[in-house]
Amino acid sequence: MPENLYRAELLTYPGAWAFQLPRAGIILVTDQELRDLEDPDKQINLSLGHEPRMESLRQVCERAKAQGCRTLILAFDHFSASTVPAWGTRCSLYPDKPEYIQRIAGISKFAQQYGLGLELSLLNPLEIGPGYQQETGESGKWMHYRKGLRDPETGAFSVQLWRQTRWAANKGAVNIESDSVRVFAFRERRVGGTSYRAVNPDEIIEISDSAQVELLGDKREGMERVRVYGTGHPELGKLNRVLVVQVYRVPEMDYMSDKAFPYLERLIDRYADAGVKLNALYSDEAHIQQDWSYFGHHDHGQFAMRYVSDGFAKKFAGKYGDQYKDFAKYLVYFCYGQEDFAHDLSATEPVMHVFGDSPEEIRKTALFRSWYYRLLQDEVVDLFVKAKKHAEKRMGFKLEARAHATWAESPTIDMWRVGEENLPKNQYEYTSNFVWSNTVHQAAAACSDYFRWGDFLTGNGNDHAEGGWLDRDYYAQALACSTGLLNKVPYSYAAHWGMPNETSQRRTNINNAFGTAGSPLFGMVEDMSHREVEVLMLYPFDLVAVEERFGSWMTQYGYADMMTQNKVVECGQVKDGALILGGRRYTTLAATFEPFPKPELLEMMKTLAEQGGKVIWSGPPPVIDNNGNHILQAWQDMFGVDYSPSRNEGLMAPGRQVAFEGILEKVPSQVILTDLLVDHIYPVSPREGSQVVAGAQNHILGVHRVLPSNGSFTFLGFRPRDDQSASLGYETRTWFEVFNSLGSYPGTGKSGEVNDNTEYLSRTTDYLFCRFPNGTVAVAKHFFNYEEGWPGGFARNPEEDKKILESRPLPPDEIHLKDQVVNGHKVTFDGTSAMAFRRDSAGNLIAFAGSNCNEITFDGKTVQFADQKLPQLAWAPVPENRQIPNGARVQLMVYGTGRIRIPAESLSSPMDAFVEGPTPGSRGETVPSVLEDGKIVIDITPSIQGRWIYLVNRKVN
Template identity: 50%
Template sequence: MMRYIIIVDWHGEACLNLGMSILTQSLSRRCFLERLSGLGVVLTGGPLLAQRAIGQSAEATPNGPVVLFPGPWQFQLPKGGIIIVSDQQLEDLTDPDKEVDLSLSSAPNRTTLRRICEQQQAAGARTVILAFDEFWSQYRPGQGGKPRELTPDTEAYIQRIAKISETMKRYGLGLELSLLSPLEIGPGYVKQTGESGRWVQFREGWRDPNTGKFTVSLWEHLRWTNNKGTIELQRTDISVFAFRERRIGRTSFYVVPPNEISELRQPIEVEVAEPKNAKYRRLTVRGSGDIEVGPKDRVMVLVSYSVPEMDYFSPFAFPFLEDLVKRYHAAGVPLNGLYADEMHIQQDWGYADHHEEGQFALRYVTPHMAAKFAELYGPGYADFDPWLVYFIYGQHGFLPDLQAKLPAQHVLGDRPEDVQQTYLLRRRYYELLHNTVVELFAKAKRSAEKLYGHELEARAHATWAQSPTIDFWNVRNQAMPPRQYEYTPDFLWSNTVQQAASACSDYFKWNEFLTGGGNDHAEGGWSDRNYYGLALACSTGSLNRVPNAYAAAWGMPAEVHSRHRALENAFGCSPDPAFAAVFDYQHREVPVLMLYPTSLVAVEERFGSWMVQYGYCNYVTPSKLLEHGRIVDGAVDLIGRRYGTLAVLFEPLPPPGLLEFMEKFVASGGKLIWSGPPPRYDLAGADVLGQWQRLFGIKALQFAHEGLVVAGAQVEFDGALRGVEPQTILTDFLVDLVYPVEPETSAETVARIGGRTVGVLKPAKNGGAVTFLGFRPRDDQAASLGSETRAWFEVLRRLGAYGGDDDPSVVSRTSPWLATRFPNGALAVAAHYRRHIESWPGGFHRNAQQDAEILKANPLPPDTLDLRGLKLSGHTIEYCGNLIMALRLDENGQLAAFAGHNCHRVIVDGEEHAFADRNLPFIAWAPVIASRRVQRGAVMELWVQGEGQVAVPIRGGLEHGRLMLAGAKPGHAAGEVPAVIDKAVLRFEAGPGKARGHMYLVQT
């Protein structure tokens, strides 16, 4: 008898059919197995939920599906998967009866392609993922550090996939391939076009201005490894540029005039140390002479590498991708989807070992990229290499004084405007790289969909490292995760710059390629106790063509993971099926929109893509705001979601049109808050400071090149913000600089530091208002520093962003419960998980005994929901249960949908809704929405665990129906169970052999 593995989540839904392989239904490559332990039980011997009710015949069962899976509901469909870790495994799979080791843990898993196909066919799957992933080579022999020869852009790979496809098509299965992924396109592209990617590495050093002698050492890169295996870099050139620098006062800015950067022409001497590992070796570059360039006492050594990847700016790039897909199509490969985990250009998995004197010193620059930059911004950029001087950061270790410790930057000139122009240069570089890569692959995806005649699902996320998750604090021998909620003096460096240089830091741009999207912020043991990753998933998901994203978590005890999963459900982030049904598979809604700080890494690369980790808003990049945003009745409308308050976190380089958009928003009655530095230029290079000052009621700036250092000082609030607790400025970092101003007489001072005005509020017509906060408002519900800070929340609340005390965000910050509201009117309440300090190792696979001991010493907070008269969104709720509860009322105030643990009733607005005669471990129901319905199909979905008499209210006048167990195939019914409909109530008995698990109420 064939053995299946069915993963049953904790409310009884058969959601993952592994078929002795894997499934990545809604999760990232690394987190889906971690989720299994948190979701439920592994069962063998056949699908539990496909059992027929006693006494029912197969003839009584509908032949076809009783529900459909449109839009995000498609994420509930089973999908098998085969993850390979070597070329040999791909070769072996061409023989459908040859056993292959597909282990994903220490437990061995040897199977064949035919068995996988049989199992997936039985489970009703249409698609099987087949992809290479280096991560899993820790459990079985992989490439052994050798580069792959069989990559998806080679004819040999296509031939093998075609042969594998022949077997799969016999079972009605198609493939999801890691095909249109930058990491997968390399050897074949290089062979066909003669082009490759080019990365450059820069190192600053001292040069004797009299003799021209210099000696500079740096780490030469030999190999990089990422989730698509190992690649070898080839050093192709070393060039040297001489320049002079001059410090601006006592700042960290050093002026380097662009016209004084000179390339040295004398031959250089290169010394290579013998490598002790295969990844890098020490390279020393020496030179002398070139006295004619003048007394220039600095050099930038630039090492160029040829990397086996695309030149994404080449005119050959798109034709190659288009032709590649045509070759798969011609070979008869049934392509159903695009495996899209970690959609970045070539880089190495190492988080912090590509540095020169603490700086990530690598950038992607090809001649075609330089030509495009010159076309956009001026012919002076045609040779982009000298401009990399302005990307060097903190490489002054050769200086004889304390300047060697400064986070030094090279800038274009002495004036504050010149500093801003330097930021603009770097911002344009990152934006051009990011946009070009995303748009190239999005265009190729659209072309592939046209060729194949259907949508190609591409469900995953862009980056392999998140900020703050993979940022670094100098915690010495202490655990890092508890520190990763706030910028504190022990903060060292953010991984964002590596992601930005790899074209994957902008989740919102990658939305143009990905289906649904998502993030892995809560990975490696960090619990995201400020709910930042959850809010970010809601933000990208709500803008996606398929509007739902995941917020995955792994690297924590199963009990902790279950708490995070409850929060994912409460936010509507790839929710479990029962909660998806209550919410109509939508994300929660909030009235506050914050601009994602895309310019931060361009201003100072040490810092991440966050200024605050705030979970009670949605985020959007300025460019996506302008692309999708409309102003409607005093609110920003983003694809149907409305926000009455717009807040800026850090945006000194707004895109053209942003300030005009803000002016119209405020004039229509919207509330606008700008925190951090004012802008001097927009991304087009236009001077916008005057326009910004007029909008915010600022007469004059009281700072020069940068904000002021006031570490340890307190922000005191006044006026409209009086009552907000004073906030301490923690550091002297860029993120904590303050920007004092002189307000116009029409504006009100609302915040001061040491007598200086750093907060200004200016009323506008139609009830609108603009507020400038010249500092970083902090907010940390996790209380990571020992006490909670809530400046952003209190500021927003006092400015009227959240409405009344029963607003879900207000309830969440003033009670033990997380509360959310959904566009269809559903409400959810979950036990907060915000103060349980991370104390566990962050490994992927868990040691259950070790985790139990950890949680014994560091107990979980209670998950009890004891709601007594909870005021929420105009309703009063009485309820007792555990973990999470969700409900939805119909237009008459009657209970239309519900999901909850260990409960039997809920009282809403004084009306009791008793749905069981005793507490059930889990119960849920919801009407099937119109887009999912089929003729004579299901009108309601239900989930039940436990034993007892159940009475579920039915709306819509239904008098007859059949209660049926969900079948093994998605959307199909199995056997009928006894039930009656009496006076608009569906009554049945739950228990073994009776009503249980996932069920459908089918029309008759």
């Protein structure tokens, strides 16, 4: 499918470069606003803030055309609706309703007169439902489960729960209908030494015919309290527990139905046949229906709802066994901590239910939950990927869908009990006051796997640093570099909001260094790509399946890329001692929590080590693979250890200290913080030829095995901590020191015995250093020791923020490098914020971005590019895939005024300079320039500062 390429007069905008193109936007908050747009001259309030902004469709389109926009965003956004008086008044106009299509067609026809295509929220699960329900007779189904007591003699039971009545998400509020109530009787037995209760699935018996429902009159926003009760079935004898399942009909699709894709296909055809021109798909928070409220849907502290449509149950049973056809009764194995009826301390314990009491049966129960989350995620993504491809076929080109899938993130929206303290500054470590993660909410809504959603989304990205959280461990930047890795447009963003503007700029400096969609000035130097690194860590997708309290992170570590094991197996290959993934080479692969590995993953690890690479496994040794088959023996043989699995996943060791020896002897000792699952330890016995490298008390927790290839396997039977933010008052750096001791961050060898590796320097100096595939080196002053302490709202109060910053001044962001070795270079530089430079094979400076500077010295060569320090300037050659005949060869921008001198050694012919015209990439007025001592000299005047300037080969008469 061809790209919808924007071709300007001087250059093109392929791939990620298209993200720099301006686009107009109309964000709707009511049905009436869409109806009002039918009159292109009627003005409506388009403000997303508290001050009104009245404009008509015609005015928006005229301005868009003048700016060179080719896309008009038209979407409903419930988040924006909260800032205007008509909050939440979307009632009937959804993309799969005829009236909506008719009105959109009229708007599209009008916009096309101005050369505009639409960006519609068309293929978003939140928007497709009412029409689907009406046309197919199907809907989504959610099941809400609650455990209770049953008298085995009389059969009497009584269970209360919060019945859902209304949910609100990014596309508006929807009403939830009660479909039915089902009740199952069962019995359980305690599994000694654990918080597990064994339940035989064959002994779970439905007794729904005895159930009655009573409304208790207690109504809250979007829910009401109900009691489900009954008596009878004394013949069931010892079944002394019940599982109540409240089934909801939700106005969304049955995503696994045979009718789902044909419906989406017809829907797209209706738009295309109506003459709607699509340029993009507005895809912000593209998850299935759920409510925004983070922790407001919990029964006795558990998020106790799962999507189980008829199509899902059929699909799950077809894949994993006929016993799952009636999925409702298996929801008992999702129950967590619902023991409020207990007469002992177990009432507050995280009690879970398992298939049996053997170590294997317990793990197979967690695997069952993993299957649920994986199938739900995969089926939803695959459906919309398929629909997107059909839409692209109808439009004739690729459709951009740039956004992220979740409405909440882990750890950002995870909950710690902090009293009156600021929450964000406490969200960097699993400590004893950790309460609950939002990951299970996201997993149930089919959006917890950022990497899988990358198959649909363009570029991908995350909003982790939202609501005032600064992400001082750079976890979100590392995640963005990772989700961009395999995307068809490999350039993700690490967005942020909810902080003072000055603080926001400091985080942008870090984005600029990482290459995570910061300033376009840095993007052009770095070729719109992410930094590269030698270490890949496996993203712990299955942590929530083992215990749903926990998030999608084990350690927030910013100096490695991340990937799910599924994507590693699907897209990776081992070659010449490295794992090749997305065109990058990783010589170290580390597992952080991988209880159900694919056999192919272990085979890749084995091959990597045999070819000289490094493999590290932390956390629980795997007993079974992703299909439930035995895999422990193969794992033990690889890592040179023996492990005896118990019914618990590891041992509790709160307060114990892990000490290191052997090849890891320089790693500082580490304290095990808590008794939580994430901090469990896994003692092993080393086999002959394996070296002990870590232990706690009498337990061996670390073993290192070297292969003849000099590759290695390292097992760490605990959670290595790493927190550069020092959120607990001290820094921990176990992961970094382990990687460094194993040689995962090698220098280039061009700086003698000094390690000039960018990640090594980032953890041993005051600066963040990054390197890029095109040879660029970037640097920013670290910003990890400034604690959060401000309201996290989206709209800012400048006066309030000013007072906050006056009371807590920001640290300096000055950069002072003196003969700093980095990635094979020796650099001297003075400036602020962030800096990036690139040289060609001849050693000439060909690209640069920096602030408050006028020169740089690298490899003994000083380049003065301005007569005085300028607030900001950048230049870079136009890459070949952007060039057109007689077009731009160099692109630059300067903030401030004065004379600049752009090195011209690499330019093959004389150049003329032009400022950009009114539209992107257009030729504006000529900028006077001269070639002087191998440099192009330009005087930057107030009229051209802050505008793109293009250098074009001079025409020869």
